[in-house]
Amino acid sequence: MTPRIDADRLWRRLMALAEIGALLAGGVNRQALSPAEIEAWRLVIAWGAEAGMEPSTDPAGNLFLTLPGRDRTLPPLVMGSHLDTQPTGGKFDGAFGVLAGLEAAQSLGATPARDVTVVGWMNEEGSRFAPGMMGSEAFAGVRSLDEILGARDAGGTSVAEALAALHAAFPDMPRRPLGFPIAFYLEPHIEQGPVLEQRGTPIGIVTGIQGKKTWEMVVGGEEGHAGTLDMADRRDALAAFARMADAMFREVGTIDPAIKFTIGMVRMEPNAPSVVPARLTFRIDLRHPNNAVLHAAGDRLEALAQAHAPPCTVRLKRLVDAPSNDFDADLRARIAVAAEALGHAATPILSAAGHDARHMAPLCPAAMIFIPCRDGVSHAEHEWAEPAHVAAGAAVLAEVAAGLVLEHAE
Amino acid sequence: MTPRIDADRLWRRLMALAEIGALLAGGVNRQALSPAEIEAWRLVIAWGAEAGMEPSTDPAGNLFLTLPGRDRTLPPLVMGSHLDTQPTGGKFDGAFGVLAGLEAAQSLGATPARDVTVVGWMNEEGSRFAPGMMGSEAFAGVRSLDEILGARDAGGTSVAEALAALHAAFPDMPRRPLGFPIAFYLEPHIEQGPVLEQRGTPIGIVTGIQGKKTWEMVVGGEEGHAGTLDMADRRDALAAFARMADAMFREVGTIDPAIKFTIGMVRMEPNAPSVVPARLTFRIDLRHPNNAVLHAAGDRLEALAQAHAPPCTVRLKRLVDAPSNDFDADLRARIAVAAEALGHAATPILSAAGHDARHMAPLCPAAMIFIPCRDGVSHAEHEWAEPAHVAAGAAVLAEVAAGLVLEHAE
Incomplete structure (x- = not known):
């Protein structure tokens, strides 16, 4: 047979x-x-x-x-x-x-x-x-x-x-x-x-x-001229993203050897060399076999996004939330x-x-x-x-x- | 007349x-x-x-x-x-x-x-x-x-x-x-x-x-699966970029009230939500009325890019170098x-x-x-x-x- x-x-x-x-x-x-x-x-x-x-x-x-x-x-x-x-x-x-x-x-x-x-x-x-x-x-x-x-x-x-x-x-x-x-x-x-x-x-x-969680996050700033707008007056979406992404990698990317943390997609607007970025949209992919760890790491990511956004705004959209x-x-x-x-x-x-x-x-x-x-x-x-x-x-x-x-x- | x-x-x-x-x-x-x-x-x-x-x-x-x-x-x-x-x-x-x-x-x-x-x-x-x-x-x-x-x-x-x-x-x-x-x-x-x-x-x-200086910088990593590749084994181009961009904003963006530092353009590859980024290309726009300050800030940017790149690589291409x-x-x-x-x-x-x-x-x-x-x-x-x-x-x-x-x- x-x-x-x-x-x-x-x-x-x-x-x-x-x-x-x-x-x-x-x-x-x-x-x-x-x-x-x-x-x-x-x-x-x-x-x-x-x-x-x-x-x-x-x-x-x-x-x-x-x-x-x-x-x-x-x-x-x-x-x-x-x-x-x-x-x-x-x-x-x-x-x-x-x-x-x-x-x-x-x-x-x-x-x-x-x-x-x-x-x-x-x-x-x-x-x-x-x-x-x-x-x-x-x-x-x-x-x-x-x-x-x-x-x-x-x-x-x-x-x-x-x-x-x-x-x-x-x-x-x-x-x-x-x-x-x-x-x-x-x-x-x-x-x-x-x-x-x-x-x-x-x-x-x-x-x-x-288990896997994914998010789309949108950092909202304001565009301006790269040569004239004072740094102190800027709401630079890329600068805010760099702060939050760096903090996320340091705090969540190393939370546990089994954690997997990825920002695989980034879209910036208007994405022109001499324009202060007005908006940056990115996707987060987070995985862990233990649902409690996954949940805690996800909460931390959301908190870091909120903490590092000012003077920009951040909008969090949860996409996938699949337990192990x-x-x-x-x-x-x-x-x-x-x-x-x-x-x-x-x-x-x-x-x-x-x-x-x-x-x-x-x-x-x-x-x-x-x-x-x-x-x-x-x-x-x-x-x-x-x-x-x-x-x-x-x-x-x-x-x-x-x-x-x-x-x-x- | x-x-x-x-x-x-x-x-x-x-x-x-x-x-x-x-x-x-x-x-x-x-x-x-x-x-x-x-x-x-x-x-x-x-x-x-x-x-x-x-x-x-x-x-x-x-x-x-x-x-x-x-x-x-x-x-x-x-x-x-x-x-x-x-x-x-x-x-x-x-x-x-x-x-x-x-x-x-x-x-x-x-x-x-x-x-x-x-x-x-x-x-x-x-x-x-x-x-x-x-x-x-x-x-x-x-x-x-x-x-x-x-x-x-x-x-x-x-x-x-x-x-x-x-x-x-x-x-x-x-x-x-x-x-x-x-x-x-x-x-x-x-x-x-x-x-x-x-x-x-x-x-x-x-x-x-x-004065104005601009660069194109290319961070080279290696792509991989967002759900399976251990964090320790990754060469994540976005993670390296987040480190260097955050350091650049902190160290160069605040060097002098008259400095203007902008990352206005970012392109990531393959830019898919569940793929560890293999490459990230970005443009820097740096301006200052004093040529000595401009020069020193530019040198610092290049050093920060090199310092924060590992385990990725970074390739620096100077584009504009226009003194005041x-x-x-x-x-x-x-x-x-x-x-x-x-x-x-x-x-x-x-x-x-x-x-x-x-x-x-x-x-x-x-x-x-x-x-x-x-x-x-x-x-x-x-x-x-x-x-x-x-x-x-x-x-x-x-x-x-x-x-x-x-x-x-x-």
């Missing part, structure tokens, strides 16, 4: 998918709802068709490829991840999860008891439209579809507009409702950290995802058994990065399988996973999937 | 010019070498034609309107300023100088002894293509035309490309060489500071321009006499802002006439000059011009 995955086919597909949005240094720029993502859909849909899988979508622009089961009234097993990347992303983040899911479904070798659905969640990365995980959050009802549809990219295009273009490219594709019942959810992914590589362990059994979570114990046990059966060493691991699986965990038994990535690097063009690890992760996924959908099919 | 300017005509022209690139809050966005600047050229050339003035240009995209004198072999009297604005600029910065020059030429009332030329220098502001004063620097040989032509705007368009489009819009316009001899240079301008307004004095006799200068004593005396003759109070004043006149001063006797602007504000949409002050500045300019080109014409 152990399925035999085709590791070469999976690798070839990973490399072919990476050609869509390919960058010069080996990476990929495939933004959510972009023409490149539409092209990626066409390719993945064609591969699904080879395996007898039917494409469908939903009002949030998620992609589903379904292998029909014997009893189609049962909720499906869902496997997958996302097809979008960071602006200078790699070949594996997201793509590995979708294509490993496809490989697991295609290699089942028998009609499953229930539908098996591969998913590509819309805009996991959040780099074109912020914040990310829009598809899984809309599906899980964590964020309203209206709010998501109104978000705009740097060029002023809304999610609603970009989504209409995506759906227009697939006019005959059936639509499913948001939040349909799911029996089990499995998400394979590269670790995006160095732990598995350092331990020489190809399989990570993810125990949970660390635990994945399903039974599925974690199944992953351990499957890894052992296939002869791959496995270890429990906490996910430092956020994943769509976070939003599936409240809906159904959910789990994640990690594989190592070189030097722990992701969100970068030189992100890399070894072919042997890609094959091991997909094989373990296929084994777990077979156990879930074939055991009652005898 | 005193010329009579038409103050209403000058005001109407200022308001009409402000319609080109007009913004909602009353300001103007008319970038160098843009379609809006081409439209402004057409309007100003038409007004010059009313006064019998002939348009010409040069390889740097400066605009000249010449009223022919009796002896055309003599170097001209040149008056003017610039037609470009900041992205959210006002109606007077630059435009007042060009249109007051036009009004002074048009109101001479007799054929001048030598040519009288009104100039609009290319890209004084430096907001689209940095750094600014490209036209006057190319004319004066301070910066090479090749270097200027290679500068690019945020969209990747080069000065060479934008200049070709400008010149193509005026195919029959005669070209003059860069650096042709000039007899006298006069530049009227709003003060861009509060001194004249506070003293209730409509005319400022500019003694000189404070003194304007011509005879022309300053003529301005004082003209203001007194016309009944306008006048006071000596240092220019805190840089002007194209800085680059004319080494070439010929040069001077500037300031008028007040409300609350000292410029480079902002609500920049404002009173009609009475606009008229007074133009009348003094016309009186001085008449004294220079009509006295030998009898």
